Amino acid sequence: MTTRRDLMKTMALSAFALPMLSQTGWAAQLSGMNELRNEFDIPSIPSADDPEFWAKIRDQFMLRKDEVFFNTGTMGAMPRVVVARMTEHLHVAASNLAEWDYVADGDMMSGYFPYEGIRTKAAKLMNVKMDELALTENVTMAMSFVCMGLDLAKGDEVITSDQEHPGGCSSWKARQKRDGIIYREIAIPKPAHSPKEVLDIVVNSFTKKTKVLMLSHVISGSGAIMPVKEICAEARSRGIFTVIDGAQALGNIPVDIHDIGCDAYVGCFHKWVLAPSGNGFLYIRKDRVQEISTIIASSQWDNHIDEGFRFTQRGTGSLTLLHGLEAALDFTNEIGQDRILARVKFLGNYLRDELRKLPKVKMFSPSDENMCGGITVYNVDGWTGAKLQDLMWNRDKLRPRASSDIHGLRHSTHIYNSVAEIDRCLRIIREIAI
Numbered sequence: 001m002t003t004r005r006d007l008m009k010t011m012a013l014s015a016f017a018l019p020m021l022s023q024t025g026w027a028a029q030l031s032g033m034n035e036l037r038n039e040f041d042i043p044s045i046p047s048a049d050d051p052e053f054w055a056k057i058r059d060q061f062m063l064r065k066d067e068v069f070f071n072t073g074t075m076g077a078m079p080r081v082v083v084a085r086m087t088e089h090l091h092v093a094a095s096n097l098a099e100w101d102y103v104a105d106g107d108m109m110s111g112y113f114p115y116e117g118i119r120t121k122a123a124k125l126m127n128v129k130m131d132e133l134a135l136t137e138n139v140t141m142a143m144s145f146v147c148m149g150l151d152l153a154k155g156d157e158v159i160t161s162d163q164e165h166p167g168g169c170s171s172w173k174a175r176q177k178r179d180g181i182i183y184r185e186i187a188i189p190k191p192a193h194s195p196k197e198v199l200d201i202v203v204n205s206f207t208k209k210t211k212v213l214m215l216s217h218v219i220s221g222s223g224a225i226m227p228v229k230e231i232c233a234e235a236r237s238r239g240i241f242t243v244i245d246g247a248q249a250l251g252n253i254p255v256d257i258h259d260i261g262c263d264a265y266v267g268c269f270h271k272w273v274l275a276p277s278g279n280g281f282l283y284i285r286k287d288r289v290q291e292i293s294t295i296i297a298s299s300q301w302d303n304h305i306d307e308g309f310r311f312t313q314r315g316t317g318s319l320t321l322l323h324g325l326e327a328a329l330d331f332t333n334e335i336g337q338d339r340i341l342a343r344v345k346f347l348g349n350y351l352r353d354e355l356r357k358l359p360k361v362k363m364f365s366p367s368d369e370n371m372c373g374g375i376t377v378y379n380v381d382g383w384t385g386a387k388l389q390d391l392m393w394n395r396d397k398l399r400p401r402a403s404s405d406i407h408g409l410r411h412s413t414h415i416y417n418s419v420a421e422i423d424r425c426l427r428i429i430r431e432i433a434i
């Protein structure tokens with residue numbers, strides 16, 4: 001038993017060797033630190049556009065070298081260390097099961113234990129407390145916990161946008177059918193032009209009946225970053241419960257949930273945090289959490305000391321997935337979340353800048369670059385998303401995702417991508433868009 005645990009700990013600590021970066025802030029602060037380092041003749045921290053550093057990071061992934069993956073918005077690619085940690089756990093679980101005494105801890109299966117260590121690491125990435133955070137299977141499940149657990153009566157209004165993912169909005173539609181609540185979608189421009197434009201549209205849609213606002217932090221079909229902090233402040237002043245769908249946010253853009261000030265925030269680690277599929281999360285604000293009743297119940301159903309555990313506990317699940325999650329969180333911390341976010345933004349910005357120069361390209365990501373991160377959505381006159389997706393793959397094994405006939409392609413750029421890979425896409429787009 002001890003040997004196996006020691007092995008797991010060793011694997012957790014030595015994910016891979018990289019110089020550590022203390023948490024410094026956003027991209028500008030990184031370059032500020034580098035200036036200071038030059039002054040004292042200290043080797044500089046790699047910047048967002050340092051190809052050698054990011055080539056080494058690329059080697060941490062198992063993605064085939066002859067294929068290029070641009071669809072993190074659907075599912076992130078796992079680093080080697082995540083796969084190694086999961087494989088190791090599967091072997092241990094299959095072979096050493098008899099050694100497990102069950103009472104000591106939850107070393108073999110998930111679903112019954114609080115996993116405080118993993119929740120603490122995850123909580124730090126989004127600035128919440130461990131006991132405010134639950135681990136769920138995915139975003140859909142987290143959203144359903146909030147929606148189905150909230151006390152809403154016939155005639156109560158829920159407002160959301162016309163660009164929400166089915167996993168974010170369908171539970172509210174189900175309550176419309178079951179309980180007669182009013183479900184109302186408001187139109188957000190695509191492309192969005194400014195945070196103020198979006199804020200005004202959302203706030204002007206509130207009525208006396210509005211009880212809930214549900215909105216994506218990053219819209220999946222355009223990559224637009226919503227001004228959620230300002231929107232939540234307006235909603236709060238009117239007593240409206242706010243739920244933010246952050247499926248596309250964590251690992252893509254900075255996420256500080258306490259600063260946003262929402263009542264609930266749902267998201268996942270299996271896209272931009274590069275964890276294995278089946279890893280979502282749910283945050284509910286301390287002073288509102290008791291309003292959300294338990295809908296999947298086991299022994300913790302009434303735990304109001306550790307509310308995050310109440311929503312984490314859901315019966316037997318795969319602990320291998322949680323090992324993978326922890327490895328992905330360690331990987332993020334070893335590179336440094338700020339450094340990852342700066343790189344994601346740099347690559348997205350590069351792609352959009354080049355696309356905007358092409359006359360036949362129609363951009364659906366916001367015109368205000370401050371509202372963009374690693375997702376870029378665009379079409380070329382006369383093309384559909386499906387045709388563009390096929391063109392990219394058949395010509396050069398490039399894998400962005402078709403968005404829709406009208407909205408063309410969605411391109412997610414992450415740390416395993418490079419300027420050279422984006423240039424390969426641009427070469428193809430230039431041929432059809434000039």
Ligand SMILES: Cc1ncc(COP(=O)(O)O)c(C=O)c1O
Binds near residue numbers: 141
């Ligand atoms: C904005 C948004 N919400 C919800 C979901 C659903 O996530 P999950 O499959 O983890 O439930 C997605 C998935 O792409 C999404 O982009």
